Amino acid sequence: xxxxxxxxxxxxxxxxxxxxxxxxxxxxxxxxxxxxxxxxxxxxxxxxxxxxxxxxxxxxxxxxxxxxxxxxxxxxxxxxxxxxxxxxxxxxxxxxxxxxxxxxxxxxxxxxxxxxxxxxxxxxxxxxxxxxxxxxxxxxxxxxxxxxxxxxxxxxxxxxxxxxxxxxxxxxxxxxxxxxxxxxxxxxxxxxxxxxxxxxxxxxxxxxxxxxxxxxxxxxxxxxxxxxxxxxxxxxxxxxxxxxxxxxxxxxxxxxxxxxxxxxxxxxxxxxxxxxxxxxxxxxxxxxxxxxxxxxxxxxxxxxxxxxxxxxxxxxxxxxxxxxxxxxxxxxxxxxxxxxxxxxxxxxxxxxxxxxxxxxxxxxxxxxxxxxxxxxxxxxxxxxxxxxxxxxxxxxxxxxxxxxxxxxxxxxxxxxxxxxxxxxxxxxxxxxxxxxxxxxxxxxxxxxxxxxxxxxxxxxxxxxxxxxxxxxxxxxxxxxxxxxxxxxxxxxxxxxxxxxxxxxxxxxxxxxxxxxxxxxxxxxxxxxxxxxxxxxxxxxxxxxxxxxxxxxxxxxxxxxxxxxxxxxxxxxxxxxxxxxxxxxxxxxxxxxxxxxxxxxxxxxxxxxxxxxxxxxxxxxxxxxxxxxxxxxxxxxxxxxxxxxxxxxxxxxxxxxxxxxxxxxxxxxxxxxxxxxxxxxxxxxxxxxxxxxxxxxxxxxxxxxxxxxxxxxxxxxxxxxxxxxxxxxxxxxxxxxxxxxxxxxxxxxxxxxxxxxxxxxxxxxxxxxxxxxxxxxxxxxxxxxxxxxxxxxxxxxxxxxxxxxxxxxxxxxxxxxxxxxxxxxxxxxxxxxxxxxxxxxxxxxxxxxxxxxxxxxxxxxxxxxxxxxxxxxxxxxxxxxxxxxxxxx
Ligand SMILES: Nc1nc2c(c(=O)[nH]1)N[C@H]1C(S)=C(S)[C@@H](COP(=O)(O)OP(=O)(O)OC[C@H]3O[C@@H](n4cnc5c(=O)[nH]c(N)nc54)[C@H](O)[C@@H]3O)O[C@H]1N2
Ligand SMILES: Nc1nc2c(c(=O)[nH]1)N[C@H]1C(S)=C(S)[C@@H](COP(=O)(O)OP(=O)(O)OC[C@H]3O[C@@H](n4cnc5c(=O)[nH]c(N)nc54)[C@H](O)[C@@H]3O)O[C@H]1N2
Ligand code: SF4
Ligand SMILES: [Mo]
Numbered sequence: 001x002x003x004x005x006x007x008x009x010x011x012x013x014x015x016x017x018x019x020x021x022x023x024x025x026x027x028x029x030x031x032x033x034x035x036x037x038x039x040x041x042x043x044x045x046x047x048x049x050x051x052x053x054x055x056x057x058x059x060x061x062x063x064x065x066x067x068x069x070x071x072x073x074x075x076x077x078x079x080x081x082x083x084x085x086x087x088x089x090x091x092x093x094x095x096x097x098x099x100x101x102x103x104x105x106x107x108x109x110x111x112x113x114x115x116x117x118x119x120x121x122x123x124x125x126x127x128x129x130x131x132x133x134x135x136x137x138x139x140x141x142x143x144x145x146x147x148x149x150x151x152x153x154x155x156x157x158x159x160x161x162x163x164x165x166x167x168x169x170x171x172x173x174x175x176x177x178x179x180x181x182x183x184x185x186x187x188x189x190x191x192x193x194x195x196x197x198x199x200x201x202x203x204x205x206x207x208x209x210x211x212x213x214x215x216x217x218x219x220x221x222x223x224x225x226x227x228x229x230x231x232x233x234x235x236x237x238x239x240x241x242x243x244x245x246x247x248x249x250x251x252x253x254x255x256x257x258x259x260x261x262x263x264x265x266x267x268x269x270x271x272x273x274x275x276x277x278x279x280x281x282x283x284x285x286x287x288x289x290x291x292x293x294x295x296x297x298x299x300x301x302x303x304x305x306x307x308x309x310x311x312x313x314x315x316x317x318x319x320x321x322x323x324x325x326x327x328x329x330x331x332x333x334x335x336x337x338x339x340x341x342x343x344x345x346x347x348x349x350x351x352x353x354x355x356x357x358x359x360x361x362x363x364x365x366x367x368x369x370x371x372x373x374x375x376x377x378x379x380x381x382x383x384x385x386x387x388x389x390x391x392x393x394x395x396x397x398x399x400x401x402x403x404x405x406x407x408x409x410x411x412x413x414x415x416x417x418x419x420x421x422x423x424x425x426x427x428x429x430x431x432x433x434x435x436x437x438x439x440x441x442x443x444x445x446x447x448x449x450x451x452x453x454x455x456x457x458x459x460x461x462x463x464x465x466x467x468x469x470x471x472x473x474x475x476x477x478x479x480x481x482x483x484x485x486x487x488x489x490x491x492x493x494x495x496x497x498x499x500x501x502x503x504x505x506x507x508x509x510x511x512x513x514x515x516x517x518x519x520x521x522x523x524x525x526x527x528x529x530x531x532x533x534x535x536x537x538x539x540x541x542x543x544x545x546x547x548x549x550x551x552x553x554x555x556x557x558x559x560x561x562x563x564x565x566x567x568x569x570x571x572x573x574x575x576x577x578x579x580x581x582x583x584x585x586x587x588x589x590x591x592x593x594x595x596x597x598x599x600x601x602x603x604x605x606x607x608x609x610x611x612x613x614x615x616x617x618x619x620x621x622x623x624x625x626x627x628x629x630x631x632x633x634x635x636x637x638x639x640x641x642x643x644x645x646x647x648x649x650x651x652x653x654x655x656x657x658x659x660x661x662x663x664x665x666x667x668x669x670x671x672x673x674x675x676x677x678x679x680x681x682x683x684x685x686x687x688x689x690x691x692x693x694x695x696x697x698x699x700x701x702x703x704x705x706x707x708x709x710x711x712x713x714x715x716x717x718x719x720x721x722x723x724x725x726x727x728x729x730x731x732x733x734x735x736x737x738x739x740x741x742x743x744x745x746x747x748x749x750x751x752x753x754x755x756x757x758x759x760x761x762x763x764x765x766x767x768x769x770x771x772x773x774x775x776x777x778x779x780x781x782x783x784x785x786x787x788x789x790x791x792x793x794x795x796x797x798x799x800x801x802x803x804x805x806x807x808x809x810x811x812x813x814x815x816x817x818x819x820x821x822x823x824x825x826x827x828x829x830x831x832x833x834x835x836x837x838x839x840x841x842x843x844x845x846x847x848x849x850x851x852x853x854x855x856x857x858x859x860x861x862x863x864x865x866x867x868x869x870x871x872x873x874x875x876x877x878x879x880x881x882x883x884x885x886x887x888x
Contacts, residue, residue, distance in 0.1 A: 011470035012039055014457055015053045016108065016450035017600050019334030020044055020180045021459025022053055023541065026451065026470045034060050034451070034471070043541055044158060044459055050179030051598050051612065051841045051877040058609040060451050060471065066433040067475025070444040078476060082483075084443055085400070086490030088425040089125075092398045098127035098375075102387050102396045105347055106403035107134045107336035110455030110467055112505040113480035114338070115345040116497070117402065118353055120488045121381075122346070123373030124496065128358055128381030129396065131349040133404040134335075134342050135384035135692055140301040141332040142343060143691040144310025147572050148318065150564030151355060151522040152343055155556040156293060156329040157461045157543065162188040163327030166289040168282075170200035170222065170313070171299020175207040176597040178297075178333050178460075179877050186210055186879075196289070198282055200225070201299055202592065203622075203664060204657035209880035213281055216659055218273035219590055220579040220698055223305060225279070226312035227258035227574055228268035232283040233319055243321030247560040250571040254315050257573035271576075286316070291327035298335070298594065302696040304580040306688040311572040318571050324557035333460050340458035344523055344544075345509060349381030354513040355523035370515050371496065383692030385411065385685050392419030402429040402480060403447065405602040407436035408670040411694045413680035414646050429480055432604045436671045436678070446477040450605075453479055454502050456539070463552075464525070465541040481505055503536040514547070522563050527551065579698045580686045583661075587643060587700035589627065590662040593679050594697070597877055598841055599668040607673060610734040614838035617731035618740050619669035619677035620651040621703065624658040631703050636798050638706040638727060638742060641665065643699050646681030649706050649727050651740070663703065667696075674729040675722065708742035710776050711798040715739075715806055716758065716790035734844075735810035736790075738803060750778035754792050758782055765789065770824045781823045786814040793826065801826025804846055805834040839885070840871035840878045850885055862886070 010027035023042020028034050034057035040047035069081030076084075092100050105117050114132075121130040142152045149155075161167060161184055174182040189195045189210060199211040200222070208214045217225060233239065234255055244251045262268045265283065269276040286292060294317065300309045314330050322328040334340050346353040356363035358380050368376040382390055388410055390396045399420070410416045420426050420440040428441040431449035438444055451471040458464050481502055488497035499505050507529050514526020527546040528539070535549075543552035562569040583590060598612040606612045621639055633639055635654045640647060641663075650665060658664060669677030686695045708726055715736045722728040727742040747753040750771055766783040781791040788809045793800050805828045809815060818829035828834050835846025850871060859865050862882040866873040872882050 010037075011468050012466070013468045013470065014337065014465045015049070015056065016337050016467070017052050018178055019336060019339050019460040020178050021337060021457060021463060021465060022049055022180050023465065024049070024053065024056065026056070028470060033057070042465070044461070044463060045180045048180045048183055049875050051875045052600055052606055054842055054875045055606070055609040055612050056450070058611070059605040061608065062474050064432055064434065064608070065474060065477070066430050066438070066444055066446040067477055068446055069476060072442060078478070081443055081445060082486050082490055085427050085445070086487050089398050089487075090491055092425065093125065096397060098125045099129055100396060101125065101127065101398045102129035102131075102382065102391070102400075104384065104387060104399060104401045104404065104406060105130060105132045105342075107132060107137060107334075107339035107342045109342070109403045109480055110338060110453060110457060111341035111345060111509065112455045112502050113402070113484065114342050114347050115353070115505060115509045116481050116484040116488070118345050118347055119371060120484060120493070120497070122352065122358075122377040123368065123371045123375065124488065124491065124493045126375030126377060128349050128377035128379060129387065130347065130381060131384045131387055132342055132347040133384070133406075133409060134339050134347060136302070136409065136694055136696070137298070137335040138301065138332070138339050138343070139348060139383075139691040139693045140303070140306030140688055141296070141310055142348065143307040143688075144314060145332075147307070147311055148314040148570050149557070150562045150569070153522045153556050153563070154332060154340070154460065154462055155323050156331040157554045158184065159554070160293050160327050160329060160331065161185055164291045164293040165194060165327065166196045166198070166285055166292040168198045168200065168286070168292065168294040169207060170294065170296050171301070171309075172295050172297035172333060173201065173205045173207050173594060174295065174333070175205065175209065175880050177595050179875070181333065182207065182210075183876050196285055198285065202659045202662055206597070206880040206884075209883050213278065213285070215272070215274055215278055215282060218271070219592065219659075219662055220303060220305070221272040221576070222300060222309045223312045223574050223576040224262050224268055224271045226309075226316055227576065228262035228265060228279065229283055229286060229316050230255060230258040230312070230319060231262050232265065233287055233316060236287045238287045239319055240321030243560070244319060247321075247562070248318050248569045248571055249566070250573065251319060253573040254319075254571035257575050258315075261574075261576045290322065292322055293327065293329055293331050295331050295333055297333045299697060301693055303693075303698065304686050304688050304695040305577050306693050307690040308574050308577070312574045315571045315574070318569050324555060324560065326555070331460075337459070338457035340460065340462060341456065344458060344513075349383050349387075354509070355521050366516055367512070370512050373496065383687070385687050385692065385694055388416050388419055389685075391423050394422065397423065398425035398427070399423060400427040400429070401437060401441075405435050405437045405604070405670070407440065408602045408678055409667065409680060411680055411683040411685040411696065412645050413678055413683070429483060431477065434672060435602065435604060439671075445483050446475060447483065448473055448477045448479050452477070455481070456506060458544070462543045463541050464539070464544060464546075466537070466539050468537075501533060503531070503533045506536060507531065522556065579695060581684050581695060581698045581700055583700040587702050589701050589703060591641070591643065591682060591699040591701040592662055592664045592697050593667050593683065594664065596666045596668065599666070601668060602670050603668050603673055608732055610732050611838070611841040611844060613731040613733065614844070615841060616666070617738055618651045618729045619648070619666065619674050620653050622653045622655050622658050622664040623703070624660040625654045625656065626660055627658070627663065627703075628652060628654045631705065633703065633705050638708070638798065639703050640706045641682060641701050641703050643682040643684065643701045645684060647676065648679060648682060649676045663701070669729065673731070675725070675727050677729065706742075708744050709746045710794050710796060711742045711800065712792065712794040713738065713740050713800060713803055714757070714790065714792045715803065715810065717810065720757065720759075733807050733810065736807065738807065746776050750776075750794060751780065754778065754780045757792065758790050768820070768823055779824045787812070788815065788823075791823070802834050802836065804836055804838075805832070808835070839881050842874035843870045845869050845871035847885070850882065854886060860886070
């Protein structure tokens with residue numbers, strides 16, 4: 001919706017998904033219908049939203065919500081649940097010590113929630129066994145920034161993207177994962193045709209649509225590429241001696257290491273499997289452009305050499321002094337909406353709070369005094385992967401999981417599940433009743449979620465924004481900060497956790513950041529520590545540090561002073577290491593994992609929106625056509641993918657955009673949406689030795705065809721029980737659910753089986769059917785009056801009619817005669833169109849409509865498609881795909 005069309009009483013809040021941190025205007029009409037629009041005044045997005053943000057209104061329904069506390073599956077009152085958690089933790093601490101318990105939290109908690117979880121564990125329980133899904137996400141960046149800058153400080157602002165002359169996007173699929181920043185870069189390129197974009201990614205992603213140069217490097221070889229750049233910069237006389245001599249240490253050693261591993265462009269090209277011309281072109285662009293921003297994300301972080309990758313990038317910025325000035329700097333894009341806030345409060349097991357360190361005795365003392373805490377964690381706690389190993393070994397006996405779904409998202413996920421099943425006390429704070437993690441919980445605590453919660457978050461450019469509620473609190477659900485403080489009180493810490501409102505928590509967090517700081521620590525928001533409730537509610541988006549209320553800081557390090565003991569930044573000597581996970585004859589392919597455009601993580605929220613489910617309705621593996629051919633697989637077939645850890649079954653998509661030898665599977669699917677789609681069941685739990693971040697992008701795997709006896713699909717108005725179906729996946733449609741199914745055993749009587757599947761005992765039902773029993777070809781449509789209730793199509797191969805026209809019938813109250821005739825063919829009558837797979841989620845424009853219009857109306861640009869069909873004119877997330885359809 002356009003922001004002008006929203007009611008005047010709309011609430012300014014923040015998108016709960018990615019680290020761009022877009023401002024959202026949300027309102028609820030009298031029927032309870034939620035509308036959202038981009039906030040034109042928010043500096044992150046200036047009114048823009050991506051497909052996920054634009055569909056937020058469709059994800060707030062209460063279906064599937066966890067609305068009451070539960071113990072062992074029985075609904076209980078809050079008091080009983082809170083007592084159970086507090087007594088359970090207290091007993092285990094008494095008997096086995098504080099390190100026998102753990103919290104596993106999330107970058108999607110609000111800062112206030114996060115601050116309290118950390119305070120309770122590190123200052124009051126007295127252990128540092130609190131870690132977060134940010135370990136899987138940002139910890140290599142944190143470690144890299146700290147090694148180089150002395151602090152975990154993202155130096156840049158979004159406006160640096162517009163002021164740059166060269167943007168290097170490495171290990172970042174910006175178009176899909178930070179879409180609004182992609183739009184900003186795209187616009188900057190239009191406004192300033194000199195702006196060059198280089199993409200470094202083994203795959204040719206949608207992000208490459210705006211790239212002047214794409215380097216499809218051999219996975220894992222980034223440190224060699226950037227060491228080569230460091231060597232080249234020196235050879236070309238691009239060292240900023242003034243900056244290097246006055247403001248840095250370590251340049252000489254870093255250069256020695258760089259030259260040893262990357263002596264020439266030719267050597268680099270060989271190691272990275274790139275052409276020498278492309279490598280030289282990248283180096284030349286970087287060398288000659290003063291204003292360069294290097295953006296990095298999970299292709300850099302999620303590696304057993306992630307921290308080294310980060311420092312190899314930072315080295316190039318430090319050697320050229322390209323940091324702390326407009327239009328330049330090493331810029332990590334954060335993943336989750338509050339990934340940055342979690343770093344501020346010290347949510348990681350090796351941090352304290354307010355950017356302080358556990359292994360610094362002064363910091364421990366300062367924090368303990370500020371909190372008036374009985375204890376303070378003396379040693380770093382277990383990092384996520386170690387934590388779940390300790391749970392599996394029985395060393396941790398109680399764990400409280402908040403706002404994350406580790407049975408889906410941690411590496412070696414089957415073992416994570418087994419560990420949790422054995423763990424004596426598993427507490428899960430969730431907003432959704434049925435997830436793969438709630439399935440193994442003893443206690444479920446119903447949490448408020450987006451639209452209901454109140455607090456603050458911080459985005460990739462250090463900008464703090466208010467997340468404001470506009471919906472009532474449903475059922476017994478409560479804010480995470482409230483739940484944590486209630487447990488803390490029951491553990492005997494009533495005085496230290498006697499907050500009345502979320503603003504009290506924020507004030508304390510802000511005050512700690514300034515406590516005895518005297519500019520010694522980068523994170524200082526003491527300017528916000530005196531806000532009363534009204535002023536807290538009115539906080540305008542502001543970038544930290546904020547030492548005086550209302551005055552933020554756009555760019556860090558403009559004075560050349562860093563947070564190391566001697567105030568100088570450090571170049572780090574990088575000796576490239578090969579990834580730990582290597583391929584062999586049994587596991588000859590590299591599995592790369594990541595995100596799709598329209599889903600968010602484990603789909604608990606985006607999976608509810610029909611228009612977000614249409615883009616990729618099924619778990620899939622993307623393979624180069626040659627790799628697919630090598631294992632006898634074709635587009636659309638089903639494949640089994642094995643690693644040394646586990647197995648998945650997914651649909652095959654072939655694409656020249658994949659690097660041969662490397663395959664890609666998205667992270668989103670789980671047991672709620674597919675029979676066997678959890679990709680982390682495959683991923684080896686290998687981590688970076690410094691950051692502890694898992695190597696999610698590099699697991700050796702083997703692929704083979706999955707050959708069931710039959711294939712099929714099912715469209716139905718209700719969710720169905722898929723017990724006994726060998727393969728299934730489920731996607732939400734407009735008025736229906738779409739199941740893709742396959743079975744290892746042919747049914748003896750398809751019509752009977754179909755009736756069983758669809759629970760069709762009612763009498764008012766009409767069946768339209770076709771059966772060729774010998775060929776195992778069955779088609780059945782179940783009509784109630786003149787309306788489609790469900791339909792089921794079975795065939796011996798995966799070649800089945802298009803789902804899109806049939807799907808469109810579910811919004812019709814009554815079918816036309818011609819439509820009824822087309823049912824069993826799955827084909828529209830003459831004059832009606834099958835729109836095909838949906839490309840534009842905002843206006844539901846399908847691929848067939850677009851390609852026909854391109855041909856018939858001779859459309860030449862994405863803008864012309866927009867004028868003709870509206871596609872791409874709202875959130876713009878599909879514009880890169882429109883462009884690739886044009887070029888195809
Ligand atoms: N649509 C959508 N957006 C999201 C999310 C989501 O779930 N859905 N999640 C958010 C979160 S939490 C995060 S952390 C971010 C992640 O944002 P991104 O990091 O942009 O996303 P990914 O898809 O994980 O991976 C980025 C790219 O790294 C590439 N890559 C793999 N191996 C290598 C390598 O060795 N070197 C290099 N240079 N590249 C490599 C992959 O091919 C992939 O295209 O996205 C955020 N935004
Ligand atoms: N193979 C592979 N695995 C990966 C990655 C990868 O690239 N490859 N990426 C990793 C990364 S970067 C990330 S960030 C993780 C993400 O992985 P997860 O954190 O496991 O994924 P989410 O689905 O975001 O989980 C958030 C959960 O919190 C619930 N929730 C939502 N709002 C609230 C709330 O306000 N309070 C509470 N208590 N609960 C709430 C949601 O319903 C959901 O179940 O996955 C990691 N795993
Ligand atoms: S880019 Fe999209 S997902 Fe990210 S914050 Fe903005 S609207 Fe939300
Ligand atoms: Mo992330």
